[in-house]
Amino acid sequence: MKMVGRAWKFGDDISTDHITPGRYYHLRSNMPELAKHVMEDADPDFMKKFRPGDFIVAGKNFGMGSSREHAPLALKIAGVSAVIAKSFARIFYRNAINVGLPVLIADTDSIDSGDELEVDLGKGLVVNRTKGIEIRVKPIPEVMLKILHEGGLVSYVKKHGDIKI
Amino acid sequence: MGKTIAEKILSEKSKSDAYAGDIVVAEIDQIALQDGTAPLAIRQLMELGTEVRAADRTHFFVDHAAPSPRRELSNDQKFIYEFAKKVGADFNPPGEGIIHQIMVERYVKPGDLAVGADSHTCTYGGIGAFSTGMGSTDVAVAIALGKNWFRVPESFRVQLDGSLPKGVFAKDVILKLIGDLGVDGATYKALEFHGECAENMTVEERLTIANMAVECGAKAGIFESDENTRKFLAELGREGDFREVKADEDAEYEKEIYMDVSSLVPVVSKPHNVDNVAEISEVEGTEVNQVYIGTCTNGRLSDLEVAARILKGRKVKEGVRLIVVPASRRVYLQALDKGLIRVFVEAGGMVLNPGCGPCVGIHQGILADGEVCISTQNRNFKGRMGNPNAEIFLASPATAAASAVKGYIADPREFL
Numbered sequence: 001m002k003m004v005g006r007a008w009k010f011g012d013d014i015s016t017d018h019i020t021p022g023r024y025y026h027l028r029s030n031m032p033e034l035a036k037h038v039m040e041d042a043d044p045d046f047m048k049k050f051r052p053g054d055f056i057v058a059g060k061n062f063g064m065g066s067s068r069e070h071a072p073l074a075l076k077i078a079g080v081s082a083v084i085a086k087s088f089a090r091i092f093y094r095n096a097i098n099v100g101l102p103v104l105i106a107d108t109d110s111i112d113s114g115d116e117l118e119v120d121l122g123k124g125l126v127v128n129r130t131k132g133i134e135i136r137v138k139p140i141p142e143v144m145l146k147i148l149h150e151g152g153l154v155s156y157v158k159k160h161g162d163i164k165i
Numbered sequence: 166m167g168k169t170i171a172e173k174i175l176s177e178k179s180k181s182d183a184y185a186g187d188i189v190v191a192e193i194d195q196i197a198l199q200d201g202t203a204p205l206a207i208r209q210l211m212e213l214g215t216e217v218r219a220a221d222r223t224h225f226f227v228d229h230a231a232p233s234p235r236r237e238l239s240n241d242q243k244f245i246y247e248f249a250k251k252v253g254a255d256f257n258p259p260g261e262g263i264i265h266q267i268m269v270e271r272y273v274k275p276g277d278l279a280v281g282a283d284s285h286t287c288t289y290g291g292i293g294a295f296s297t298g299m300g301s302t303d304v305a306v307a308i309a310l311g312k313n314w315f316r317v318p319e320s321f322r323v324q325l326d327g328s329l330p331k332g333v334f335a336k337d338v339i340l341k342l343i344g345d346l347g348v349d350g351a352t353y354k355a356l357e358f359h360g361e362c363a364e365n366m367t368v369e370e371r372l373t374i375a376n377m378a379v380e381c382g383a384k385a386g387i388f389e390s391d392e393n394t395r396k397f398l399a400e401l402g403r404e405g406d407f408r409e410v411k412a413d414e415d416a417e418y419e420k421e422i423y424m425d426v427s428s429l430v431p432v433v434s435k436p437h438n439v440d441n442v443a444e445i446s447e448v449e450g451t452e453v454n455q456v457y458i459g460t461c462t463n464g465r466l467s468d469l470e471v472a473a474r475i476l477k478g479r480k481v482k483e484g485v486r487l488i489v490v491p492a493s494r495r496v497y498l499q500a501l502d503k504g505l506i507r508v509f510v511e512a513g514g515m516v517l518n519p520g521c522g523p524c525v526g527i528h529q530g531i532l533a534d535g536e537v538c539i540s541t542q543n544r545n546f547k548g549r550m551g552n553p554n555a556e557i558f559l560a561s562p563a564t565a566a567a568s569a570v571k572g573y574i575a576d577p578r579e580f581l
Contacts, residue, residue: 022548026230095300143314152302
């Protein structure tokens, strides 16, 4: 599966409070509304610049903090194709796979905001079309790849009726 | 080959001989959810459409927005209540207290495997359980099947030597450790605490430390269970729940960390990351507008006791708002019996009902633009207390109470 979009670059340690601020807590049962505010505390103008299909690119430890699955879910609903970061916080990474948001671990230093990226999930490759650079993606663990291929954990369990590793 | 506590518990619960790096499917003993994550978990559970096998091990809490400040949240809470009643799960309404405090007071046992739809579920490692935070969907699957998949984490052995000097508390120890490790220094690992200081700690102190394991990325923070654990459970009328949980002598650790706590001084985490740790002398004098004493990190009786010791007979500095929130109804009643609540109120503070209080930025003390809060909570991320244009410092209850008296970040040692 190939995806093409622009990169929006963030730094290290983006927390789930940056992604879905606690002051929008009351919108958690209204995900389309919550999704209008994603990344607001990291970049207040993010949703004005962002177009569905674009990528979020970050440094290390993306998604640190709370277990709120609303963070990856809101990114997915907003139309983020994938998040590419040097590393992810543990709970966010698992949540993202569970809701079917691709999360890719790669060296993101050469990517800047506005770069056009082509991501091939099958090949595990990010092509920076703007800069003509190819970046290898660290493979997603096999158990999580199975879940991602089934469209998330709910679809996986619905299909198999159980968790089988 | 010997095993770490994480390897032992995950082996037992998966009925396999598991070591770090293995993927196991394990039976879960206790499941916890709060009002921010439960509605999504319930919707995922409904979407799954399977029978609910673990309702008798499932506990719902309304603590984040308690009582509800908005209609949307009132509806969410009603939805949780109705679902819990329908499936026969435990439901804890607003006022009962914080999810993690009540899970430890009533349900979780040493040696248990517990999961919760809240990142601070790692708190239960303070009594020798393996507990970790997960998202709503993973917890929904746990409720449906009574199990889930886990990767057995590598462990860091953290040796805490020495004894705590005056004015230095468990909170200072964990903040210092996170400052040293960094906010992702233990990502995916289990922190296992040993050493003279860990052995001498009360369970309340251990809970404070285990609670913050996630703040350096860890999956769990675990202490061995011992006589202190037995006493703690006995005081709750749960001595029968005690079980000894120890690591094997020859267990393998990815890393060993040594800290001599005797040389520590009070510390704070500066905005906006938990690892931005500074000694008290570096920040002393920073004016504060709000002081918050409470949360799943530091809202227990011993926390309120040390704060009251400092505040007794003194007044909160004019212009400073002091908010005190006991972690549970039990803690609240104990604090009432001991006269601590009177001390806080006489000093000019506000005492709110048990719950998360202002920590999550939903209600009960949202900061104004440019304001500074010193809090005993576990996170100081930008926007955490409802306003991205405010600043949060993290500290022990003693440092927070001393700061409330002075009106600026203050060294608690002169009050103790």
